[in-house]
Amino acid sequence: MSERRFDPFTGRSIVLAPGRRGLGAAKPGGLPEPAGRCPFCPGHEADTEETLARWPEDGGWRVRVVRNKYPLASLPGGDHEIGIDDAAHGTDLDDLSPDHALALWRLYRDRVAALSARHPEVLFFRNRGRRAGSSQPHPHSQIVAIDWEPADLATRRALARAHERERGAPLHATELERERASERVLWDDEALLTHCPFAPTRPYEVRFVPTAPRGRFADATDAELRALSRRVGDAIRRLKAVGVRDYNLVLRQVDAWWHLELLPRTGGDAGFELSTGDMIVVVPPEDAARALRQS
Numbered sequence: 001m002s003e004r005r006f007d008p009f010t011g012r013s014i015v016l017a018p019g020r021r022g023l024g025a026a027k028p029g030g031l032p033e034p035a036g037r038c039p040f041c042p043g044h045e046a047d048t049e050e051t052l053a054r055w056p057e058d059g060g061w062r063v064r065v066v067r068n069k070y071p072l073a074s075l076p077g078g079d080h081e082i083g084i085d086d087a088a089h090g091t092d093l094d095d096l097s098p099d100h101a102l103a104l105w106r107l108y109r110d111r112v113a114a115l116s117a118r119h120p121e122v123l124f125f126r127n128r129g130r131r132a133g134s135s136q137p138h139p140h141s142q143i144v145a146i147d148w149e150p151a152d153l154a155t156r157r158a159l160a161r162a163h164e165r166e167r168g169a170p171l172h173a174t175e176l177e178r179e180r181a182s183e184r185v186l187w188d189d190e191a192l193l194t195h196c197p198f199a200p201t202r203p204y205e206v207r208f209v210p211t212a213p214r215g216r217f218a219d220a221t222d223a224e225l226r227a228l229s230r231r232v233g234d235a236i237r238r239l240k241a242v243g244v245r246d247y248n249l250v251l252r253q254v255d256a257w258w259h260l261e262l263l264p265r266t267g268g269d270a271g272f273e274l275s276t277g278d279m280i281v282v283v284p285p286e287d288a289a290r291a292l293r294q295s
């Protein structure tokens with residue numbers, strides 16, 4: 001039996017259809033295998049654009065931010081940076097030491113802050129695996145600045161403002177309270193709630209939500225980033241244990257509130273999704289949270 005749920009953040013419906021589980025997509029996942037030498041490996045620094053930031057500041061680098069050689073938004077008013085998450089070629093965010101992971105999130109927060117000072121919209125995301133649209137296997141993140149407001153963000157902002165006007169409380173605070181009391185919680189840290197959302201768009205979707213009432217990612221505190229760096233690694237490790245390899249990690253910045261979404265990519269969008277814009281999700285988030293807690 002399927003169930004339709006309403007996502008108050010996007011105004012979209014999602015259809016939970018556990019009966020369709022196992023009707024997997026045939027498209028192979030896994031890491032891409034581009035020809036030629038890896039431009040992100042140490043020793044190949046000349047293959048990338050200039051270094052904008054790095055950690056540590058002296059000696060061999062472990063994390064490095066460079067301007068993208070092939071900008072996604074090479075438009076006037078746009079900018080595109082690549083964060084090389086690790087000097088090592090074969091790692092992922094769940095392999096990093098706590099110091100390394102925290103340094104990485106501080107560096108990316110600072111780059112988002114730097115670009116936010118000059119651009120109206122700054123996006124942060126990470127594509128891992130072919131199904132997630134990745135073209136490089138070396139672990140990396142992307143920070144993209146654009147000079148227009150995407151329709152999806154405009155809708156999210158309008159819904160959040162309408163909720164606050166009508167209910168007298170921020171939408172994110174209302175939802176944080178509901179999620180915190182649910183069976184979908186993975187980890188409840190003081191600064192961050194990690195959970196499977198009520199209305200996911202992907203199976204095993206995980207969301208990382210700061211518990212502070214207000215804040216922009218550009219101003220994220222060390223306490224938030226410490227919890228984030230730990231829980232992102234934990235969640236990716238658990239996803240791998242249930243068989244998810246390909247995923248996107250996406251920052252949502254809606255007015256004075258941010259959160260991150262970890263979106264497993266287990267199949268392609270098909271006709272239903274293209275016809276409606278609404279997603280069919282074959283793993284209910286309550287089942288996903290239980291499986292991830294036990295994995």
Ligand SMILES: [Zn+2]
Nearest residue numbers: 038041089138
């Ligand atoms: Zn490499």
